[in-house]
Amino acid sequence: MWAASCLASCCAACACNACQSVVSGISRRSARLAYCGIFALSLIVAGILKEVAAPLMESIPWINHFHQTPNREWFETDAVLRVSLGNFLFFTILAFMLVDVKSSKDPRDSLQHDGWMMKIICWFILVILMFFIPNGVISFYESASKFGSGLFLLVQVVLLLDFVHGWNDKWVGYDEKFWYVALLIVSVVCYVAAFSISGLLFYWFTPSGHDCGLNTFFIVMTLIFVFIFALVTLHPSVGGSILPASVISLYCTYLCYSGLASEPRDFECNGLHKHSQAISTSTVALGLFTTVLSVVYSAVRAGSSTTLLSPPSSPRAGAGKPLLPLDKADEKEEQQKAKPVTYSYSFFHLIFSLASMYSAMLLTGWSTSVGESGKLVDVGWASVWVRIVTGWATAALFIWSMVAPILFPDRDF
Numbered sequence: 001m002w003a004a005s006c007l008a009s010c011c012a013a014c015a016c017n018a019c020q021s022v023v024s025g026i027s028r029r030s031a032r033l034a035y036c037g038i039f040a041l042s043l044i045v046a047g048i049l050k051e052v053a054a055p056l057m058e059s060i061p062w063i064n065h066f067h068q069t070p071n072r073e074w075f076e077t078d079a080v081l082r083v084s085l086g087n088f089l090f091f092t093i094l095a096f097m098l099v100d101v102k103s104s105k106d107p108r109d110s111l112q113h114d115g116w117m118m119k120i121i122c123w124f125i126l127v128i129l130m131f132f133i134p135n136g137v138i139s140f141y142e143s144a145s146k147f148g149s150g151l152f153l154l155v156q157v158v159l160l161l162d163f164v165h166g167w168n169d170k171w172v173g174y175d176e177k178f179w180y181v182a183l184l185i186v187s188v189v190c191y192v193a194a195f196s197i198s199g200l201l202f203y204w205f206t207p208s209g210h211d212c213g214l215n216t217f218f219i220v221m222t223l224i225f226v227f228i229f230a231l232v233t234l235h236p237s238v239g240g241s242i243l244p245a246s247v248i249s250l251y252c253t254y255l256c257y258s259g260l261a262s263e264p265r266d267f268e269c270n271g272l273h274k275h276s277q278a279i280s281t282s283t284v285a286l287g288l289f290t291t292v293l294s295v296v297y298s299a300v301r302a303g304s305s306t307t308l309l310s311p312p313s314s315p316r317a318g319a320g321k322p323l324l325p326l327d328k329a330d331e332k333e334e335q336q337k338a339k340p341v342t343y344s345y346s347f348f349h350l351i352f353s354l355a356s357m358y359s360a361m362l363l364t365g366w367s368t369s370v371g372e373s374g375k376l377v378d379v380g381w382a383s384v385w386v387r388i389v390t391g392w393a394t395a396a397l398f399i400w401s402m403v404a405p406i407l408f409p410d411r412d413f
Contacts, residue, residue: 031113032348035091038123039352042087043359045127049079050363063135077364078138084360085141086127088353095349104339112345146366146382148357153386155351157394160251161401164244172241183243190246191226194253198223201253204271205260212269215260218388222256225249225395232402240402248398252391259387262365264380 054075057063063078094111101108171179198219205215229245232238263270366382 034116035349035352038090038120039087039355042083042123042127042356046080046083046359046363049083050076053079057131060131062132078135080363081138081142081145081360082130082133083127084145084356085138086123086130088141088356089130090123090126091349091352091356095346095353098345098349101345102340104341108345109341142360145357145360148354149361149366149386152351152354152358153390154393155354157390157397160394161244161248161397164247165401167247168241168243171243183241187242187246190250194226194246194250197250197253197257201257201260205263205269207269207271210268215263215269218256218260222252222391225252225391229395229398232399237406238402244398248394252394255387255391255394259384259391262380262383262387 054072057075057079058072063075098108098112101112103109168183171183201219202216205219206212226249229249230242233240233242233245260270261272365380366386
């Protein structure tokens with residue numbers, strides 16, 4: 001009996017050590033995706049609490065201290081903001097702690113890649129503590145989140161532009177007929193989709209018998225941008241490819257649809273009011289998916305030394321190499337020297353901080369539709385203008401990315 005117990009203990013210890021070694025190895029290689037998992041967990045928790053936490057929060061005295069008890073929607077929004085604030089603090093603290101890490105020999109490098117159980121516990125504690133802070137702090141965070149969300153949307157646009165230009169350069173670099181045909185097919189599909197969606201926008205959001213000049217202006221402006229993209233790209237002095245223009249055209253058209261779909265349900269020009277609940281749910285789901293996808297893409301792109309997430313002072317390839325041959329001892333010592341990190345840890349976590357703000361605004365309809373649209377989220381004129389202005393900013397940045405090399409030929413873009 002004693003031998004069996006001892007054998008079982010040894011087996012359990014060996015299995016525990018083996019699992020710990022495997023987790024340690026995986027965590028270092030997949031640290032960025034693990035942080036994406038924590039961010040996705042915050043979205044799940046916020047979504048669940050938005051539905052179930054209101055009755056509990058109504059009984060918390062330091063939250064419910066108003067002369068007149070607020071409605072249920074107020075508590076739902078407050079729960080989302082508190083989870084978002086905890087997530088924001090978690091990534092912001094990591095961003096400050098990992099400022100200026102340039103070498104794998106920096107003691108703080110292990111903070112980025114190890115200690116996952118402790119990180120999850122700290123994240124959980126931060127989220128719980130946010131439910132014990134005064135309402136004034138949450139109100140300030142709500143206001144700050146609108147500004148932070150704008151910054152995140154700007155980062156999204158920059159990443160999208162980087163992606164489409166990289167995609168185009170890769171396929172063109174193959175210099176084969178098959179890939180040129182693929183470029184043409186994808187471009188045609190994107191343009192057909194963009195014009196088809198534009199036609200539906202006119203049908204849904206400019207009903208006859210109503211003065212819908214604002215909606216018409218939004219749709220026409222988007223179509224003008226689509227034509228400008230094509231003209232600038234095909235101009236002989238630019239010499240660009242039609243693929244980036246088509247993809248950005250489709251994205252701007254989607255932003256126009258998303259903005260118009262966020263109009264209040266009682267607005268006479270919103271032709272989707274008969275399906276308001278379904279449209280609201282699908283818009284939020286797509287918005288959350290886009291948010292998670294953009295953050296994951298930020299993490300993946302951070303591994304490249306040519307992206308905006310790279311540390312500014314990474315050494316050049318071959319820099320610091322000895323001029324004379326090394327003996328074996330010196331060569332071993334040279335190999336053990338610190339390797340430069342491939343991306344900025346601090347900026348990486350800052351992306352998650354801004355994404356936390358944006359996801360909170362998305363879930364709460366930018367905190368303007370509470371009490372007006374009931375259970376509907378991401379509905380209201382604030383949501384409309386955020387998406388429309390984001391589309392215009394995308395158009396401006398894309399045009400700039402095409403003409404800047406011509407205007408400033410001596411600068412590296």
